[in-house]
Amino acid sequence: MNRSIIDLWVGIFVTLGLLALLFLSLRVGNINGSQLYQPYELKADFDNIGGLKVRAPVRSAGVVVGRVESIALDKSTFQAVVTMKIDGRYVFPRDTFATINTSGLLGEQYVGFDPGGDPQDLKAGDVIKKTQSAVVLEKLISQFMFSKAEEGSSK
Structure with missing residues (x-):
């Protein structure tokens, strides 16, 4: 050659x-090479976020629709304020329910969105009002143990 x-x-x-x-x-x-859909920011207040971390996924119906941008503590309400960056392709109703879920028994934690039926949509900077905090496994076990101990002492 x-x-x-x-x-x-x-x-x-x-x-x-x-x-x-x-x-x-x-x-x-x-x-992306083309930014057709601008991501937007949503916030939600939780009593307990468990092991939720920054960059954790935000999912709706199992589809990743965004990421956790930051986590802070509100000094007046003592609640965790979770800021999420949502992909602009996805728009959710104002009565969307935000929960903290766990993948599997001991998997990673993520924010789950359950959309409602409100005709108005969430906009950039809005706060999701309906939230459910993380289920802490240790609390559930201790409640179960204490209830069984009370049953045994009352018999």
Whole structure:
């Protein structure tokens, strides 16, 4: 083979490799080439978030529709304020119910959205009013143990 043809093929493969790396880095960073739908921010107040972490998924019907952006404590109500970044393709009614769920028995925790039927939609910066805090397994076990201990002492 001619030296210039080999150099051409090497150049093509290097270019394809760089394009593949660029594509993968954009996909990992959740950056789309076209921003048709702007993400928007929603907030929700919870009494207990359990082990919820920043970057945890926000799911509706099992589909990831966003991510947890930040978690803070409200100094006046002593509730956890969870800020979520929702993909602009998904719009939810104002009476959407936000819950903290666990994947499997000991899996990761995520925020679940159960949409309601309100004709008005949530807008950027709105606060979800209807929330259900995380179920803490240790509390459930201790309640069960104390109720069984009371049953045994009353007999």
